[in-house]
Amino acid sequence: MKDLQSFSTYLKTSCLKKLTLSYIEILKSSNIPLVKLITERKVYPDLNEEDAVKMTMASLEKFLTSIEKGTFYKDAQEGMLLWKENKMPMKGITRDEIIPSDLVLIFSVQKKAILKFLPSFCENPTECLSIIEELDNYYTQVGSEAVKMLFDIQKETETQLKETEEKFTQMVHSVKDYAIYLLDTEGNVKSWNEGVERIKGYTADEIIGKNFSAFYTREDIKKGIPAHNLEMAAKMGHFESEGWRVRKDGSQFWANITLTALYNENGSVKGFSKVTRDVSEIKKTKEELENKANELARSNTELEQFAYVASHDLQEPLRTISSYLQLLSNRYKSKLDAEADEFIHYAVDGSLRMRQLITSLLEYSRINRVVPFERVSLYVVINEILGDLSEQIKSTNAVIKFENLPDIYADEVLIGQLFQNLIVNALKFRSNKQPEIIISSEEQNEFYLFSVKDNGIGIQKEYWKKIFVIFQRLNHRETYPGTGIGLSICKKIVERHGGTIWVESELGKGSTFYFTIKRTDYKRVDNKVKVKPNAKHNEPIAD
Numbered sequence: 018m019k020d021l022q023s024f025s026t027y028l029k030t031s032c033l034k035k036l037t038l039s040y041i042e043i044l045k046s047s048n049i050p051l052v053k054l055i056t057e058r059k060v061y062p063d064l065n066e067e068d069a070v071k072m073t074m075a076s077l078e079k080f081l082t083s084i085e086k087g088t089f090y091k092d093a094q095e096g097m098l099l100w101k102e103n104k105m106p107m108k109g110i111t112r113d114e115i116i117p118s119d120l121v122l123i124f125s126v127q128k129k130a131i132l133k134f135l136p137s138f139c140e141n142p143t144e145c146l147s148i149i150e151e152l153d154n155y156y157t158q159v160g161s162e163a164v165k166m167l168f169d170i171q172k173e174t175e176t177q178l179k180e181t182e183e184k185f186t187q188m189v190h191s192v193k194d195y196a197i198y199l200l201d202t203e204g205n206v207k208s209w210n211e212g213v214e215r216i217k218g219y220t221a222d223e224i225i226g227k228n229f230s231a232f233y234t235r236e237d238i239k240k241g242i243p244a245h246n247l248e249m250a251a252k253m254g255h256f257e258s259e260g261w262r263v264r265k266d267g268s269q270f271w272a273n274i275t276l277t278a279l280y281n282e283n284g285s286v287k288g289f290s291k292v293t294r295d296v297s298e299i300k301k302t303k304e305e306l307e308n309k310a311n312e313l314a315r316s317n318t319e320l321e322q323f324a325y326v327a328s329h330d331l332q333e334p335l336r337t338i339s340s341y342l343q344l345l346s347n348r349y350k351s352k353l354d355a356e357a358d359e360f361i362h363y364a365v366d367g368s369l370r371m372r373q374l375i376t377s378l379l380e381y382s383r384i385n386r387v388v389p390f391e392r393v394s395l396y397v398v399i400n401e402i403l404g405d406l407s408e409q410i411k412s413t414n415a416v417i418k419f420e421n422l423p424d425i426y427a428d429e430v431l432i433g434q435l436f437q438n439l440i441v442n443a444l445k446f447r448s449n450k451q452p453e454i455i456i457s458s459e460e461q462n463e464f465y466l467f468s469v470k471d472n473g474i475g476i477q478k479e480y481w482k483k484i485f486v487i488f489q490r491l492n493h494r495e496t497y498p499g500t501g502i503g504l505s506i507c508k509k510i511v512e513r514h515g516g517t518i519w520v521e522s523e524l525g526k527g528s529t530f531y532f533t534i535k536r537t538d539y540k541r542v543d544n545k546v547k548v549k550p551n552a553k554h555n556e557p558i559a560d
Contacts, residue, residue, distance in 0.1 A: 019138065019139060019140075019141065019144040019148075020144065020147065020148065020151075021084060021147075021148050021151045021152065022084060022085050022087070023517075024135070024138055024139075024148050025081040025082075025084035025085050026081075026085055027134075027138050028081055028131065028134060028138075029078055029081040029082065029085075032134055032137075033074055033077065033078060033081075034070075034074065035134075036077060036130060036131065036134060037070055037073050037074040037077055038070065039130045039133055040073065040077065040126065040127060040130035041069070041070065041073055043126045043129055043130055044123070044126050047122065047126050049122045049123060049126070051122075051123070052123075077127075080092075080127075087462070089155065090155065090158070093155075124156045125156065127156075128152055128153075128156050131152065132149065132152070135148060135149070142306040142307075142309040143306070145306060146303060146306040146307065149299075149302075149303070150303075153299075157257065157273070157275065197290070197291070197292050197293075198229075198290075198291055199279075199288055199289070199290055199291070200229055200247075200288055200289040200290075200291055201287075201288045202247075202251075202286060202287065202288055202289075203228070204228050204229045204230065204243060204244070204247050204289075205226060205227065205228050205229070206224050206225050206226065206227055206228075206229055207225065207288065208225070216264075216270070216293065216295050217232060217262075217264050217265060217293075218264045218265030218266055219265050223265075228243075229243060229291065230243035230244075231263075232262045232263055232293075233260075233262065233263065234260075234261050234262070234263055234269065237260065237261075242260070246258060246274070246276055247276065247289065249276075250276035250277065250278050250289055251278050251286045251289075253278075254277070254278050255275070255276070255277050255278070256275075256276045256277075257273070257274065257275050257276075258274050259271065259272065259273050259274065259296070260272065260274070262274075262293070270295050270297045271295070271296055271297045271300040272293050272294065272295060272296065273293070273294040273296045274291065274292070274293055275291070275292040275293075276289050276290075276291050277289060277290045277291075277292075345361055345364075346361050346362070349361070390426040390427050390428060390514075390537065391426065391427075391428075391429060392424055392425075392426055393424060393425055393426070393427045393429045393432055394424050395422040395423065395424065395425065395432070395436075395458075396419075396422050398429065398432060398433050398436060399419055399422070399436055399456065401433065402433060402436055402437045402440060403417060403440075405437070406437070406440065406441070406444070409441075409444055410444070413444055413447060413452050414451055414452070415444055415447075415451070415452035415453070415454065416451065416452070416453045416454070417440070417453075417454045417455075417456070418453070418454070418455045418456070419455070419456035419457070420457065421457065421458060422456070422458055423458060423460075423465060425465060425534055425536070426537040427514055427534065428513070428514075431510045431513060431514075432510070432514075434506065434510060435506075435507050435510045435511065435532075436456070436469070438503045438504070438506060438507050439469040439507060439530050440454060440469070441503070442503060442504070443469065443471035443473055443528075446471075446473045446474050446528075447471070447472075447473045447474070448472065448473050448474050448525070448527075450472055452471065452472065452473070453471065453472050454469065454470065454471050455468075455469075455470045455471075456468070456469050456470075457470075460536075461533070463535060463536050464516060464533040464534065464535055464536060465533065465534045465536060466531065466532075466533050467531070467532050467533070467534065468529050468530065468531050469529070469530045470527065470528075470529040470530075471527050471528055471529075472526070472527040473527050473528060474524075474525065474527075475522045475523050475524040475525050475526055475527055475528055476520060476522040476524070476528055477522075477524055478522075481519070481520050481521075481522065484504050484520065485504050485505055485507070485508045485518065486505060507530075507532070511532045511533070511534070514534045514535060515533075515534070515535030516532055516533035516534045516535055517532065517533055518530065518531065518532035518533075519531055519532075
């Protein structure tokens with residue numbers, strides 16, 4: 018299942034150079050004060066264009082790695098703490114010359130560059146929507162914290178405080194993509210930037226001194242939403258919301274609002290900063306993606322129902338055909354000429370293979386059935402599989418090892434089918450050596466990672482993805498019988514359980530199939546992981 022972590026891996030491994038060049042290009046055209054200051058002060062005097070690309074690429078790679086590891090919030094906070102402590106690694110520029118909102122703008126450029134590559138990564142609209150929301154939440158949170166930090170380090174004297182506010186006012190007037198303004202404790206507007214004028218249509222003269230409730234809809238005013246938002250910001254220090262807002266011409270737009278409380282030296286609230294973004298297009302895109310996701314879900318359900326009905330209904334006439342062909346074979350074999358016997362053999366064999374394909378298709382269509390997950394002991398499941406396969410294991414003299422297998426929440430029937438398919442494949446595609454299959458698992462945050470390793474014939478690298486496509490075969494049917502649907506069923510079962518499956522193999526030395534299963538006992542609270550106790554079994558070798 019594709020998510021922000023896998024998207025960051027894709028960016029880092031497949032298009033880091035393109036992402037870097039796109040990021041630099043957008044950054045150059047964004048007119049950010051901090052970037053201009055770095056250029057004017059010649060912070061990196063000996064840095065040529067090629068080295069600048071390398072340095073930026075290394076920075077982006079570090080950021081993408083932090084997403085993979087889940088440390089990106091923490092890393093962003095540590096970076097802002099360096100700024101607060103005046104330890105920024107930029108010679109010739111002091112902390113007081115760096116405005117936190119510059120960081121917000123840089124984050125905005127970074128997000129814009131990253132999202133350009135999302136369409137080439139996502140095939141599923143739901144996954145795309147989830148990644149956009151997670152990125153948006155991250156940049157909104159770190160951006161708001163950066164702005165808030167400006168007021169956490171205000172100077173002790175009133176003169177210095179005034180200089181800081183003037184600097185902030187100058188900064189917000191230069192930002193046109195965000196509506197940034199200051200409010201007093203009652204919600205009356207004290208300052209106004211060009212971004213507000215562009216988004217809401219009012220000039221500074223028309224609005225300064227008036228209450229910010231003028232931008233809310235009549236319904237929200239009746240409900241007391243403006244006062245409630247100020248109350249929440251004063252109580253929590255920071256408050257975010259979304260809703261319809263009104264322009265001067267009466268038209269409405271969907272806005273993302275961030276209210277941050279500003280404090281006096283004695284800790285009392287002296288006002289608020291307010292950042293408004295027009296996210297109407299984002300909302301529209303999200304709704305379109307949700308509609309497409311719903312349409313896709315309905316389409317998939319209908320397709321699965323059709324596959325089930327078709328494969329089920331086809332079995333009856335095929336059973337009749339197979340029975341008469343078998344009867345024809347039993348009654349007339351060796352009584353006609355050799356060519357007729359060959360024709361009868363091909364017809365019987367074809368009908369049997371067709372029946373296998375229809376049965377496999379029926380199994381495939383049943384995978385997404387809605388069955389509540391229950392606690393499943395993999396130790397019990399695999400021992401039952403080994404019992405069912407005992408004759409095959411004995412005839413091949415195979416050794417199967419497994420240990421430290423957890424109990425998981427899953428569809429027990431499908432999980433059993435998953436492990437059985439992988440074990441049967443390992444036995445089928447064995448080499449001349451004694452077959453050895455090793456099943457193991459490990460915990461990886463919100464997933465269990467499983468592996469099924471064999472010492473069989475192996476798979477060439479160019480076929481590692483192809484083998485999971487339905488009805489794909491790599492070997493002759495005469496040598497290795499089957500329908501070519503087993504691994505595609507495995508893939509669908511793993512995805513049903515919120516995971517992914519892949520293979521690593523070396524020709525002539527064997528293959529290892531890896532797959533993940535999402536853990537329902539994994540919870541993240543305040544960036545800390547809480548995991549319910551989960552039983553594990555450490556069992557002896559089964560052979």
